[in-house]
Each structure stands twice: as structure tokens, then as C-alpha cells.
Amino acid sequence: MRHGKYRFIIGFLAVPVALYAVLVISPFIQDFQISLTDWSGLTPEKHYIGLDNYQKIIHNNLFWKALWHNVLMLLIVPLVTLALGLFFAFMLNVGGRRKGSASVAGVRGAGFYKIVYFFPQVLSVTVIAVLWEQIYNPDPDNGLLNNLLGDVGLTSLQQSWLGDPSIALACIMAVMVWSNVGFYVVLFSAGMASIPGEIYEAALLDGAGRFVTFFRVTLPLLRDTVATGWVYMGIIAMDGFALVQLMSVNNGGPNESTDVVPLLLYKTAFRDNSQYGMAAAIGVAMLIVTLLFAVLTLRLSRRERIEF
Amino acid sequence: MTTETFEDTPGPADKSPNQVAPKSAPDASAKHRWGGEGVVLNVFSHGFLVVWALMVAVPLLWALWSSFKTSGDILSHPWSLPVHPHFDSWSRAWTKAHMGRYFINTVIVVGFSTFGTMLFGSMAAYVLARFEFFGNRFIYFLFVGGMAFPVVMVLVPLFFVTKNLGILNTLPGLILVYIAYSLPFTVFFMTSFFRTLPTSVAEAALVDGASHTRTFFQIMVPMAKPGIISIGIFNVLGQWNQYLLPLVLNQGNTDKWVLTQGLADLAVQQGYQGDWSGLFAGLSIAMLPVLAVYIFFQRQVQAGLTAGAVK
Numbered sequence: 347m348r349h350g351k352y353r354f355i356i357g358f359l360a361v362p363v364a365l366y367a368v369l370v371i372s373p374f375i376q377d378f379q380i381s382l383t384d385w386s387g388l389t390p391e392k393h394y395i396g397l398d399n400y401q402k403i404i405h406n407n408l409f410w411k412a413l414w415h416n417v418l419m420l421l422i423v424p425l426v427t428l429a430l431g432l433f434f435a436f437m438l439n440v441g442g443r444r445k446g447s448a449s450v451a452g453v454r455g456a457g458f459y460k461i462v463y464f465f466p467q468v469l470s471v472t473v474i475a476v477l478w479e480q481i482y483n484p485d486p487d488n489g490l491l492n493n494l495l496g497d498v499g500l501t502s503l504q505q506s507w508l509g510d511p512s513i514a515l516a517c518i519m520a521v522m523v524w525s526n527v528g529f530y531v532v533l534f535s536a537g538m539a540s541i542p543g544e545i546y547e548a549a550l551l552d553g554a555g556r557f558v559t560f561f562r563v564t565l566p567l568l569r570d571t572v573a574t575g576w577v578y579m580g581i582i583a584m585d586g587f588a589l590v591q592l593m594s595v596n597n598g599g600p601n602e603s604t605d606v607v608p609l610l611l612y613k614t615a616f617r618d619n620s621q622y623g624m625a626a627a628i629g630v631a632m633l634i635v636t637l638l639f640a641v642l643t644l645r646l647s648r649r650e651r652i653e654f
Numbered sequence: 655m656t657t658e659t660f661e662d663t664p665g666p667a668d669k670s671p672n673q674v675a676p677k678s679a680p681d682a683s684a685k686h687r688w689g690g691e692g693v694v695l696n697v698f699s700h701g702f703l704v705v706w707a708l709m710v711a712v713p714l715l716w717a718l719w720s721s722f723k724t725s726g727d728i729l730s731h732p733w734s735l736p737v738h739p740h741f742d743s744w745s746r747a748w749t750k751a752h753m754g755r756y757f758i759n760t761v762i763v764v765g766f767s768t769f770g771t772m773l774f775g776s777m778a779a780y781v782l783a784r785f786e787f788f789g790n791r792f793i794y795f796l797f798v799g800g801m802a803f804p805v806v807m808v809l810v811p812l813f814f815v816t817k818n819l820g821i822l823n824t825l826p827g828l829i830l831v832y833i834a835y836s837l838p839f840t841v842f843f844m845t846s847f848f849r850t851l852p853t854s855v856a857e858a859a860l861v862d863g864a865s866h867t868r869t870f871f872q873i874m875v876p877m878a879k880p881g882i883i884s885i886g887i888f889n890v891l892g893q894w895n896q897y898l899l900p901l902v903l904n905q906g907n908t909d910k911w912v913l914t915q916g917l918a919d920l921a922v923q924q925g926y927q928g929d930w931s932g933l934f935a936g937l938s939i940a941m942l943p944v945l946a947v948y949i950f951f952q953r954q955v956q957a958g959l960t961a962g963a964v965k
Contacts, residue, residue, distance in 0.1 A: 351785065354866040358781045362774040362837060363793060368819075369834035370800055373811035380810060434706060437699035453699055461952050462707045465714060467959060468948040470895030472914040473941050476921045476933070477717050490716060528710065533960045587806060588897045592918055608806040615810045616902065622810045629807035636804055 380626035387620030399627035409628065412598070412605040413635070416584055419519055419606070420639065424579035427523045428572060431530025434463065436560050438531065439538045440546070460535060463528035471525075475592035478521045482507035482593075509595055511603035518589055518604055526582065530575055537571040538564060577643050584636055587612065607632050717941065721747075721934035743931035744939070747920070751932060753939045755909065756916035760894060763825055763912060767832035768889045772882055774833060775840030780870055782841065783848035784856075794845065800838030809902055816903055823906030831903060832893050840885055847881035848874070887951065887958035894944060913940050 381399055383392040403409050438456040453459075466474060483489030484506035492504045507517045541564065549559045565572075587608035591597060597613065598605030607628065615625035721743055722736035748754040782794045812831070813822070821827025855877065859869045875882070897914040904910055911919075917940050924933040948955050 350866065352787070355781050355785055355787055357867070358777040358870075359793065362778040362841075365774065365830060365834045366797065366800070366837050369812070369815065369831055370808075370837075371796070373808040373815050374803065376811035376815070377808050430706075434703065437703055453703065459703050459707055460956070461949065462711055464948070464952070464956060465710055465945065468891055468944050468955065469941055470897065470914050470917075470944075472895070472897050472917050473937060476917055476937055477713055479921065480717075480933075481713060490713070524709070527706070529959065532956050536960065581804070585804060585806065592921070608804070611806055612809065612902075615813075625810050629810070632807050633803055637802070640802065 377626045377629050380623055381630050383623045385623045387622070392623075395623075399624050400631070402624065403627055403631060408602060408605065408610060409607070409631075411602055412607045412610045415515055415604065416586065416606050416635075418515065419522070419583035419586055420580055423519050423522050423526075423583045424576050427526045427579055428530055428575055430523065430527045431534055431575070432565070432568075432572070434459075434527070434531045435534035435538055436564060439535055440556060440559070440564070456535075460528075460532055463531045465528065466525035467529045469525070471588040472592060474521060474525050475589050478524075479508070479593050482517060484509055508593060509600055511600045514594060514600060515604045518586070518593055521589060521593070522582065522586070526579065530579075533571060533575060534568060537568045541567050573643065577640065580639050580643065581636075584632075584639065607635075714941065714945075717934050717937045721931055721938045723931055725928060725930040725932075740931065743929075743935040746929070746932045747935035747939060751916070751920050751923070751936055752908070752911075753913070753916055753920070753936045756911050756913045757939060759825065759910060760913040763828050763832065764890060764893045767829040767836070767893050768886060770829065770833040771836040771840055771889050771893075772886050775837055775885070776844050776875065776878065776882060777870070778837070779841045779844030780848050780874060783845045784853075794841075797838050797841040800835075801842060805835060805898060809898075813902055823904055823910065825904075825910055828900060828904050828912075831899055832896065835899070836889050836893065840889065843885050844878070844881060847878055851877050883954055884958035887955050891944070891955070891959065 380392075382394055382396060384395045384398070385392040437453065438459055439452045481490040484492065489507075491507065495501065495503050505513060508514050545563060545567070546559065549563050554562065585608055586606045590604050590606050590609050591612070594600075594604040598609050611625050611628040611632070614621050614628060719736055722739040722741070723734075724740055778793075778797070782790060782797075816822040816827050816831065819827070821830060851874070856869050856873055859873050860866070864872070895914065896912075897918070900912050900915050901918075904912065904915065908919075917936055920933055920936045924930060
């Protein structure tokens with residue numbers, strides 16, 4: 347029996363652990379090693395050069411610019427997305443007309459809204475990027491957005507959305523928000539549905555209006571879910587690779603105004619003379635920033651849990 | 655897409671516990687307050703909800719109906735509906751732009767990799783959840799730690815690892831990479847799922863003489879079905895929509911491309927050739943199957959995708 351147990355454990359773990367070790371852990375460790383070399387497409391031999399790559403990164407304006415764009419995304423995108431998600435979830439669950447003696451009521455057709463809002467979540471980033479590229483098309487007759495603005499007489503607002511360095515990044519962030527709000531509406535709705543009706547009733551009896559109820563009852567009780575949502579959104583904002591690579595003019599342009607760190611890594615590794623060592627160092631820098639973000643979020647969101 | 659349609663659709667929220675009628679009716683003044691506020695708020699909330707629904711649905715519908723127009727029509731009247739629907743752009747996208755081939759490649763890759771992920775992920779998770787042995791915790795945290803780091807970070811070494819193994823630019827290689835990178839979340843979720851299942855059934859099976867392997871496949875897997883379905887859907891969508899990994903690891907032969915690569919390429923090509931309706935047809939080919947699966951299984955999909963956040 348004992349013998350059989352260990353054979354079983356090894357038999358079941360062998361394949362997944364081997365796959366994981368070879369394709370995930372070993373590249374992860376190698377990344378640190380490569381980041382200390384001058385390895386590039388031009389020099390097939392690896393030479394250890396210490397922390398030179400990191401020093402170059404620190405003095406590289408493009409890196410800081412790309413990182414700044416990621417930080418901007420990290421600050422703005424989760425905030426807007428989560429706020430909209432909470433707002434719509436509250437509308438769906440508590441915003442409806444009261445029927446009979448129910449203390450709170452969801453709007454009619456809440457299920458339908460949730461289905462539609464969730465659409466972008468199941469689509470690939472590629473689909474979303476290509477679609478929005480067409481919507482943002484600068485041609486006033488041709489792009490959906492510019493055409494719409496023209497039709498309602500707001501010709502002055504017509505823009506070269508992705509071609510103007512001052513708004514290109516904001517346009518891409520808007521798409522990020524657009525595609526992620528639905529997820530949080532569904533997530534927060536589930537959270538709100540699990541808040542017992544009696545709590546709302548008590549607030550109602552105490553004379554709280556709906557807005558007070560939202561800020562004093564719903565939001566504090568959803569704190570954990572919101573914190574988790576923040577981490578998820580932060581991971582998405584730290585990436586941004588696919589959207590920027592597919593939508594922006596010239597891969598991070600115009601004038602690097604939309605470049606993000608993952609895209610910089612990709613370009614460093616697979617273009618620009620394939621500077622593998624440098625790209626690996628950017629990867630390590632990214633890991634550090636990501637971990638910092640995760641630790642900070644967990645620190646800020648730690649608090650006693652309210653059980654109900 | 656009118657409000658009337660919404661009204662006909664009773665949603666799950668109508669059954670939410672929020673609405674359980676209280677035993678004693680709230681006092682009259684409060685009722686009055688909320689009643690008055692309710693009407694205004696109801697109009698207000700419906701207004702916002704409808705606007706967002708349109709903002710989500712119209713771009714998608716626009717892509718779909720544009721695929722039935724000619725390129726000239728799309729250029730001159732981007733908003734107009736197709737009066738005389740053309741279907742040739744679809745056949746053009748399917749054959750000339752090879753979206754058909756990419757579609758089949760994607761089905762093959764995602765089919766095998768999701769199956770592999772669920773099989774190996776559940777096997778590892780079951781052992782980690784139910785057996786005590788030296789190194790259990792270590793292996794568990796090794797897997798779970800994988801959720802914390804961004805895949806982009808390891809692009810360079812991963813490229814060379816697959817190259818050295820001879821699986822770069824091959825579909826089996828892509829399948830193996832997808833499985834490996836889907837394991838952390840799958841193991842994490844399935845481990846906690848197996849822990850919630852009762853131990854007595856498996857023990858009874860073992861007493862009756864079933865082997866551990868047989869107990870797993872014939873007793874535990876059927877019991878864990880809800881979890882396997884949720885995470886399976888999560889993996890299908892994640893792998894179907896994967897763009898970064900094929901972009902780097904499946905560059906070589908265009909015959910082996912997956913849908914996301916094909917669509918990205920089509921968007922670039924279209925810039926030179928001006929085949930707008932072909933692009934929208936390609937977009938629809940990539941978009942519709944996923945949306946259809948979602949609408950059909952929407953409850954499970956929503957549960958599967960939010961499972962990670964709810965814990």
C-alpha cells in the first residue's frame with residue numbers, strides 16, 4: 347500500500363512537473379543569467395559583463411518613458427475600470443424600482459446587461475485591437491468615430507486618434523477600460539448578491555438613501571473583491587503589449603508616445619540587432635516592478651475581514 | 655436593440671437574495687422616500703446601462719454588418735447597413751487570407767492544450783491536495799508562484815529553450831508551451847477544489863480494492879466536474895485568445911499560424927490592399943465562434959472567468 351502510494355504520486359506528478367520545469371522554471375532562471383551577458387544576434391558567444399545591462403537601462407530614456415506609460419496605465423486604467431464596474435453593478439443590483447415590499451431591487455433585464463457587458467472579455471485582444479483601430483481610423487469619412495462626430499456636427503472634435511502623440515496613449519487606455527468593465531460588473535454583481543438583504547433593510551430603516559447605502563454599506567463589504575480586482579487590473583495594465591503593438595502607429599509610436607515596457611522588451615529582443623542580454627535585463631526589471639506593485643497593493647488593502 | 659427586448663429578458667439578478675421580501679414591511683416614511691427616489695433612479699440607471707450596452711454592442715455589430723458590405727460602401731458610408739449583403743468577403747477571408755486554415759490550427763492547438771492542461775493540472779492538483787509527502791508544499795508553491803510573474807519576461811530564454819528542443823515553430827511545441835503556462839492557475843484552483851470534496855467516497859473505493867489511479871479517474875474526476883468545467887472554459891478562452899506566445903514561438907511558417915496571428919497580419923495587409931470588407935469578415939470569423947460559445951454557456955463562462963478572483 348505504502349509503496350503503491352509513492353509510485354502513484356510520482357507517476358501523477360512526473361509529466362506536469364517536468365513540463366513546468368523545462369518550459370517555465372528553467373527559462374525564468376536563465377533570464378537572470380542572460381541578463382548579465384552581452385549576448386546578441388551579432389555576438390553568438392555570451393560574455394559575462396556584470397550589471398552593465400542594468401546600468402544601460404537606468405540611463406536609457408526610452409525605458410523610463412515606457413515605464414512611465416505603464417505606471418500611468420497602472421494608475422488610471424484600474425481606477426476608471428473599477429469605478430465604472432462598481433457603478434454599473436450597483437445600478438444593476440440596487441438601482442431598480444422597488445416591487446412590493448422588497449427593500450432593494452435590481453433593474454429589469456439585469457441578466458441581459460451582464461451578458462452584453464461581458465462580450466469584450468471573451469474576445470481576443472487581437473480582435474479588440476483590430477476593431478478599435480478601424481473605429482479610431484483618422485479619415486473623417488471612413489473611421490467610425492470621426493464619422494459619428496461629423497454626423498452630429500462636432501467636426502472640430504475629429505482627431506487623428508492614434509496619430510496624435512498627446513492623445514494616442516489615452517485612446518489605447520480607453521480601449522483597455524472598454525474591454526474590462528464587463529468583467530468587473532459581473533464580479534461585483536456576484537459580490538453584491540451575496541450581501542444579505544437584511545443589511546440593506548437595516549440601512550433603509552435607518553433612513554439611508556441609495557447613495558449613502560452604496561458608500562457606507564456596499565463598498566465596505568466588497569472591499570476584498572475590489573482589492574483582488576485591483577491586482578487583476580494592475581497585471582493587465584502592467585502588460586498592455588498586444589494592444590499597443592497592434593494599435594499604435596509604428597509599434598509604440600508616434601514618437602514613442604505609447605511605448606510600454608513589454609513592447610520595448612520585445613523590440614529589443616527580436617529587432618534592433620536582437621540584444622538578448624539587454625532584453626533579459628528589461629525582463630528582470632519588469633519582474634521587480636510587478637512584485638513591488640503586488641506587495642504595495644496587498645499592504646494597502648490588508649484589513650480585517652468582515653464576515654457575513 | 656431596443657429597450658423592449660431588455661424588458662422581456664428576466665435576468666438572474668431578479669432571483670438574487672437581495673430581493674427576498676422582508677417579513678415586516680419597512681415603515682411608511684422610508685417607503686415613501688425610496689419610492690420617490692426609485693422612479694428617478696430607475697430611469698437614471700437604465701439610461702446609463704443602455705448607453706454602455708450600446709457602446710459595447712455597436713462596435714461588434716458594426717464589424718459584423720460591415721463584413722457584408724463592399725469595401726467602397728464601407729469607405730463612403732461606414733455607418734450604413736448593408737442593403738445588398740455580399741458574402742464574397744467571407745469566402746475571400748476564409749480562403750485567400752487563409753483564415754480557414756488558421757481557424758483549424760487554432761482548434762487543434764486549443765483542443766489538445768486545454769485537454770492536456772486539464773489532465774495534467776488535475777493530476778498534479780489531486781496529488782498535491784490529497785497526499786502528504788516530502789516536497790508537497792514546495793511543488794505546490796513552485797506552481798502557484800508561476801501566477802505572479804509576467805510571461806513577457808521570459809520571452810528570450812523561452813524562445814531558445816523551444817528552439818533547442820526542436821519544437822520552435824511547430825504546433826506540438828505551441829501546445830506544450832500553452833499547457834506549461836496554464837498549469838499555475840489550473841493547479842492552484844483545482845487543488846483548492848479537490849480539498850473541498852469529501853474524502854469518504856475515495857476511501858470507500860480504495861477499501862473496495864480500486865487502485866489510486868482508478869479512484870482518481872472514476873471517482874474523483876466525475877466529482878470534480880464543476881471545477882474542471884469552469885477552469886476548462888477559462889483555459890479554452892485564454893489559449894484561444896493568446897497572441898504573445900504564438901507571435902514569438904510560431905513565427906516561421908504561415909501554414910502553422912493561429913487565428914490571432916492571422917488576424918493581426920490581415921490588418922496589416924489590408925492597409926496596403928484596401929480590402930476592408932475582407933478584414934471585417936476575418937474579424938467576424940475570429941469573433942463569432944467565441945461569442946456563440948459564450949452566449950450558449952454564458953453562466954459557466956462568467957463563473958469560470960471570475961472564479962480566480964472570487965477564490
